[in-house]
Amino acid sequence: MNANTTTQEHATQMGLNADEFARICERLGRAPNLTELGIFSAMWSEHCSYKSSRRWLKTLPTTGAQVVHGPGENAGVVDIGDGLAAVFKIESHNHPSFIEPYQGAATGVGGILRDVFTMGARPVALLNALRFGAPDHPLTRHLLSGVAAGIGGYGNCIGIPTLGGETHFDASYNQNILVNAMAVGLAQRDRIFLSAASGVGNPVIYIGAKTGRDGIHGATMASAEFSEDDQSKRPTVQVGDPLAGKLLMEASLELMAADAVLAIQDMGAAGLTSSAVEMASKGGLGMELDLSAVPMREADMSPYEIMLSESQERMLVVLKPETMETAQEIFDKWDVDFAPIGTVTDTGNLVLRFQGDVVANLPLAPLVEDAPEYDRPWEAITPPTPTPNDALIRDMPLSVALKTMLSSHFLASRRWIYEQYDRHVMGDTAIDCGGDAGMIRVHNTQKGLAMTTDCTQRYVLADAELGAMQAVAEAYRNITATGALPLATTNNLNFGNPEKPEIMGQIVGAIKGMGAAAEALHVPIVSGNVSLYNETDGMAIAPAPVIGMIGVIDDIMRARRQAITAPEESIYVIGNEGLGTGWLSNSVYAHIIAENTDTAAPPPVDLTAEKRHADAIRALNDKGLISAAHDVGDGGILVALAEMLLAGNMGAQLTLPAHRLTHDWAFGEDQARYVVAVADAPVFEAMLTDLEVPFQKIAMSVAAKELKLGADDAIALTELRRGHEDWLPNLMKG
């Protein structure tokens, strides 16, 4: 046994405080050696242990009839009927993407894909949620172009379509961008693979790419606050190899289909450490590994480096011993490394050997169960007051305000980004980026799977609880607008330093709001990720509890897009409670037209109304009464309508009397609303009246390619489109 014991000094360097180090020594009955300390520091990092957030995460709703596996596995698993399951999760790769945007984003995509296919699901879609600094910040263009290319670089090559996402700009992300990637996969419901090791004596196999020195201590890095001058201290970023990822995916899925796998776990954050510890501890067993047998890319790697490397495209598998030969053949076919490196034991310990010596011998229980859990002090948020509409409304034609907003960084087209993503590979894409939610056909069925990511961070910054509730509500509406029924949620909590009570207060508030919404809307949270310490020099990001959601529609031919494609259809707002009460406080209108950037109160969220109005949309759509639908979000009714017209290249004429066409009506961001186009207006109105859901007819579609906004205000679609489409390409041209 390696005798070089460690001290508090080593522990501090690895991000473990005095209490934590003392606890380790006490549990072991001795000081750990360097390799063992490295293992503890990774397992007890914020990233792996959720030590600041766990207490609160436990309060989230995670169960429901549709839930097959909730949080705790590699990804959440939800029943979508007919013996099938959707497997999905979102995960952040924020810090690596800031350091090296292409590789950071690419490996983020690779990592989340492995989380999904590890469970036996074939990935079928990718989404993302991105935050960059102010558009004119000197790093923004470089980071955005690298991240977009990296997401495409990995996803396109491995052949999974990117079907949705959102990108926002805000100065609070100047030094801390957010790159959250979500993957969705499909599996047979009864063929889900888990990570708990089983069967004492069974072989533990390393599969995939070789181990190098990439990203050592990435998990610890993801749990530390940066200062601007520590660029040099940052460890090497991992490099992704999407071809290796593709071959590993195909080989793994073939191995699982061959019924050879007892347990399988991706080597993600903290690499071999977390995969071995999780597999053994979940199985209530032990594991003995010979690190000399690990396929290595570089010479002279130490046990410490082997255990903490975050080289990509690797997995750990416990195989049925009798299937070794079959497994070997599969891996030969795909040219993927396959190396037996150990066995399952019943000792309850993780024992590591290297060149004949035992280099670590750790009881698993303290590593996992004794990980610290903090009840960090937090400050409750005092919700701000709204800015009154009178202080925000500016005197200008609706068309001018509309064009200005659609050409602003909030609402300008993201085509420059998503054209770099393959959105059609796999051949099942029904709705891709630019829609409310992406949708694919569940291969060989009539079923559609809808998916989205959402978060309006300016709302969360103002009122974390309400803002997080709104994020769930918006995702719910986006799924609903396609005609699908939302099923379940994944979340990515991006915040600053939780050791600051005001940041902890944001976290607590956001979890409360998100939990309440997920409960009320029956979309339990089945997987997720926490990214804390998104701060540089004490400046925290605007908090972004990103919501990923999936939903299902039984007949994909009933799926609705936002494009209005026919003239002489009636256009309605569903859910409009009143007139002239539009909520402008903290809206896009406030920020862009009134140039009021106060963190003022966001619009209230009425979860009962959200549910009722969404149910109405689905009921109307099931009756074939809706030809196009779009949720009302940023920018309000008029922006939603304009987006529907631009998508279908169809004009429209507002039909409301002039005195009702106020700016607060047009641009207010009240929640629980949709804009829909309808061919059979009388039947539609009768049904909504029966359902007691408020609605308002606002316009008729017309063949002329312009939007007429009353008697003497109109704008051509080409003009709206120009500003909307040109903003981002112009920014990127510089």
Next chain:
Amino acid sequence: MPSIAVIRFPGSNCDRDIITGVASITGTKPSAIWYKDTDIARHDLIILPGGFSFGDYLRGGAIAARAPIMDEIQDHVWRGGYVLGICNGFQILTESELLPGALMRNVGLKYVCRDVVIKAHHADDGLLSAFKDGQSFRMPVAHNEGNYYADEETLARLQDKGQIAFTYTAGIGGDKHIDANPNGAIEDIAGIVSENGRVLGMMPHPERNLDPIHGGGGQDGRQLLKNLIEAVAP
């Protein structure tokens, strides 16, 4: 119905899509052939699907073009067999010199995935025989290296012998704002055929617009593939 096979290289990722697409037209699933196998003799039409064969490392299609199975495909071509290369398949065909010219990096220096409209050109023999001159089709492209290049002499020969199969053309209503040619290809070339008309390479993906759920409505890609299959049908 002709016998159709799809070759899978490591990194091919549109193999399942084209198999599904062709099967929805012919009612028969094309055979999938792993690149390490080499028996392709009994098939009339060989399809090289899209994707990133061997990661597209070095150049798109370069490594696949040197795989032993390409010798078999060469023989198949000499025997008068038909070959269709879509996207990465087109790159493999130029890299293996079964088609002239080269596919260079997109002029915008970025991967591009968007709908385009292409115009077909008729030829009396070979894979273009069922197309009408000027017949247009809408479908997506998705590639890094689709910028077709040929030197002047080669280009003149292609024009002279009617080997330019498809050209990008303007025409998607709402998308007029966007360039018709997505990658800078010379003479807007989206696809070419060999001199005997039996080897066709094209950048756009017909298999991505042949299901009614697809954004383009599903008619155009289906019609294009039908035309090709009809030309092969003995």
Next chain:
Amino acid sequence: MINVLITIQFKEDVLDPEGKAIAASLHNLGYSEVGAVMTGRLIRLTLDESDTARAMQKAAKMCEVLLVNTIIETYDITIEDGEENSA
């Protein structure tokens, strides 16, 4: 062991959009003296070979067979000296 460096560039009459973009960017940064910019690719091979002439010959063959697309690219082969080799 001999290290062979292969430099691959576009032929002169082939448009190099990346080179053009770099030139434009350098001009924007005030480097008005920059004329043409050509990009390319560098491949470094370690050959189990002791004779440099034979190494050159073998490398040239590899270029023709795989490493270079001679329709659009040209190449240049140099032998790296032993000093750099160990660096």
